Amino acid sequence: MTTDDTTAPPRVLTVAGSDSGGGAGIQADLKTMLAFGTHGMSVLTAVTAQNSLGVQGAWELPVEAVRAQYRSVVDDIGVQAVKTGMLASAELVGTVAGLLAGTDAPVVVDPVGVSKHGDALLAASALDSVRTELLPTATVATPNLDEVAQLTGVRVTSEDGLRRAAAAVLEFGPRWVLIKGGHLPGDAVDLLTDGSEEHWLRAPRHDNRHTHGTGCTLASAIACGLAKGHSVPEAVTAAKEYVTGAVAAGFALGGGIGPVDHGWRLGEPPGGRRTAAS
Template sequence: MSAPAPIPPRVLTVAGSDSGGGAGIQADLKTMLALGTHGMSVLTAVTAQNSLGVQGAWELPADAVRAQYRSVVDDIGVQAVKTGMLSSAGLVDTVAELLAATGAPVVVDPVGVSKHGDALLAAEALDSVRTKLLPVATVATPNLDEVAQLTGVTVTDETGMRRAAAKILAFGPRWVVIKGGHLPGEAVDLLTDGDEEHWLRAPRLDNRHTHGTGCTLASAIACGLARGHDVPTAVRNAKEYVTGAIRAGFALGGGIGPVDHGWRARTAR
């Protein structure tokens, strides 16, 4: 009689759906599978979305989000949680309350706009992100547009990334990754807890097909934390995985294509 298969680390994503499959819940679950974890999901919104942009978005009721979360956590359990699109103050408050009572590491991707510039977070929800969601985060992963939304700081160089990190940390997350992908030159991110500082650098790749990078990075960090890695190790490994996924990104539709979440499996053949 064969022994039961080992249970992989369990990671939960709380985010919106991307019907085009490049970002959101779909990107999160692909990343979790690629990194050897069991991905689970709480859907917060449905979007009509493709390579050209977001054509529509419909938020789920808070009761539906709460019920999904309780179903997963109370029965299956989680070893890390990642949050993405939480479009309204009500959803942010609901999810923050659930996370605070869970006790697992939390990666907060404070999604504000899509790759195409479409708003995915109501302006009135920003204060809830600052006061409710970021304080329960183990790691927050804002890009430079989200930094500007949350802090008013416009980042143009690495010194500005330090200032932005201090502003975000003041809201309460234990660590922050300031993603500098919108700056010219190499792709540089700053990971810091206010004491330690880690600069993560990678060459800028000549590939415009980068849809889903933010979701993918946050999910990859959550996978590392679920495996028991410390934050710097989880973030370094996630950066390596995302860099490979960007390098392998492919054209899809008439606009910006997705990164390739399965790049490691394909290059291993």
Template sequence: MTPQAPPARTPARVLTIAGSDSAGGAGIQADLKTMLALGVHGMSVVTAVTAQNSLGVHGVWELPQEAVRAQFRAVADDIGVQAVKTGMLASAPLVATVAGLLTEVDAPVVVDPVGVSKHGDRLLAEQALETVRTELLPVATVATPNLDEVADLTGVVVEHERDLPAAARAVLAHGPRWVLVKGGHLGAGSDAVDLLTDGHHQHRFRAPRLPVTHTHGTGCTLASAIASYLALGHEVPRAVELAKDYVTGAIAAGFPLGAGIGPVDHGWRGRDPGH
């Protein structure tokens, strides 16, 4: 008798709600690559389609709210999710739509409040900032703003590492359970420092500041990695620690692509060192 294969195990399921990056370095594409690399099953709700490459964003087309709802319902009602990550949501109506859908989710939510691309192109309408503050951040398990996004959302400008706690408190005032303020844009010192806090406990994550150029997709990758590790059962501080380690390696392995800023390498852990 031919032996039968053991029943397949269903991996942890993570949903990304974000925009598409035609160059494959950020957005939905980066999220799904990260999830695959970390051993979870990635699913997607596309909120917008962008035409972009290594030089910048050349066009943005939002999807209708009905299309976003339908994608979400198709996945959540049949397959279910064990963590959600949000990225580019583009406009106030889409932010409100996604925030409403997330109130139904009994799973951790990682909110990357994407405002501007790596090239300086605006990916969130300024009039949507208030909706992010009042509707999206309150449903976040972890919010992961960079320093520019902190300034947009709260008015707090971070110039030194000592400013990070005030920035975190300002974001927490809008309702997320945890905030990870990413300090990579400080640009000073030998380390990049991120501060994670829930208002009671603080964790600082340091990584060497790498002299690299190809960093497209860093924020998307970090948020997706956090969501993946949360889906795998880790508590928030440990999930962030593991995600920080993964993204640091991805940044170190970033590669040139096109004439501008290349992407981080999502598959760096599985690369054959001989190639």
């Protein structure tokens, strides 16, 4: 590795799929990493054709291409944190898990199962690989309630169920789990725990339907904090604050669900924000 650590910003690697609409996936990850003052790098696992209305197609990359991208980045540039997103198949999950196990850096696993629009992004046959190979590599796992149900069978319908969900996910081996309660009514409440220490994160729910990319953005923001040397609770708290602001500033694109605003802290662009695009 030849990187000059005295001048380079913290380096964060995302291993995920591409979102052609720019709201989620690799694109959301890299925007978030820039917003946090880190250097974002990427390993592309799949290409999707998607827009504000949904996912129209998805094509996973060969294992050899994923492994080569990862080794190219890690062996030369190095990483201070890794975030995983869409991994599509059991073969890709296993490959990435093996690469992560050999990397000395914190890992944030976003166990992406379905898109914001309900489109499947993970083969059912890959769930066992996520449970037994990927989750044990995680410093922090960040499932939403649908993904908790997919992975554990635990279905949460109220805030009281978040502890039970967290315990079920922790059994698969991540050091910490952040159960995202965004699908529950009321305030946006998440539970971060390592099985003994608990942190409840609350934010007001914004009346804004344009929330595409929230999960990718949150996981990437956590990875940025860890890359800077922050503790898991510190990184998650800062990430939650950032995502809350990004959701509040989410904007319309196309005819469906628009993205969160990854640049909300940067202020209004010249000429002001466009309120819609089609």
